[in-house]
Amino acid sequence: MNSAVRTPETPMKVWTPSMATPAKRNLWNAMLRGCRGRCPNCGEGKLFRAYLKTADCCSHCGQDFPPHRADDLPAYLVIVIVGHIVVPIMLWVETNYSPAIILQLAIYLPITLVSSLSLLQPVKGAVVGLQWALRMHGFDENEAESASDRPA
Numbered sequence: 001m002n003s004a005v006r007t008p009e010t011p012m013k014v015w016t017p018s019m020a021t022p023a024k025r026n027l028w029n030a031m032l033r034g035c036r037g038r039c040p041n042c043g044e045g046k047l048f049r050a051y052l053k054t055a056d057c058c059s060h061c062g063q064d065f066p067p068h069r070a071d072d073l074p075a076y077l078v079i080v081i082v083g084h085i086v087v088p089i090m091l092w093v094e095t096n097y098s099p100a101i102i103l104q105l106a107i108y109l110p111i112t113l114v115s116s117l118s119l120l121q122p123v124k125g126a127v128v129g130l131q132w133a134l135r136m137h138g139f140d141e142n143e144a145e146s147a148s149d150r151p152a
C-alpha cells in the first residue's frame with residue numbers, strides 16, 4: 001500500500017537541472033564592480049543611467065537591474081563613513097587649535113557635503129552588487145522561474 005497520497009491539486013514536482021543549487025557569485029567582485037558603477041555581473045556595462053538612477057539593464061550582458069532594493073541603506077552607510085572621517089578630524093582640530101566657530105563651519109560643512117555626495121553613488125553601486133551576488137530581491141533566476149510556475 002502506498003503511504004504517500006497525491007491529490008489532484010498538488011501536481012508531482014519533477015527534478016530538473018535548473019532546480020539544482022545555483023553557482024555561487026563572487027561577492028567582493030560584484031561589490032567592487034558596483035562601486036565602480038559597472039554591472040555586477042559582467043563588469044563592462046554601466047550600472048547607472050543618472051547620478052543615482054540605475055539603468056534598466058546592462059548594455060553589455062543584458063542583466064536586469066530594476067529588481068534591486070537599495071532604498072536608504074547607501075545613505076545610512078555614507079553617513080557612517082563620513083561621520084567616522086570628519087568627526088575625529090573636527091575633535092582633533094578643536095582640541096589642539098580651537099579655531100573660531102565660523103571658520104570651523106566654513107571648513108567642515110563643505111567637506112562633509114562634498115564627501116557625502118561623492119561617496120553616495122559608489123556606495124549604492126556596492127549595495128546593488130551585494131544584492132546581485134546574494135541573489136536578493138529578484139536577482140535570483142530560479143526564484144523568477146518558480147514564481148511563474150505558481151498558479152495565480
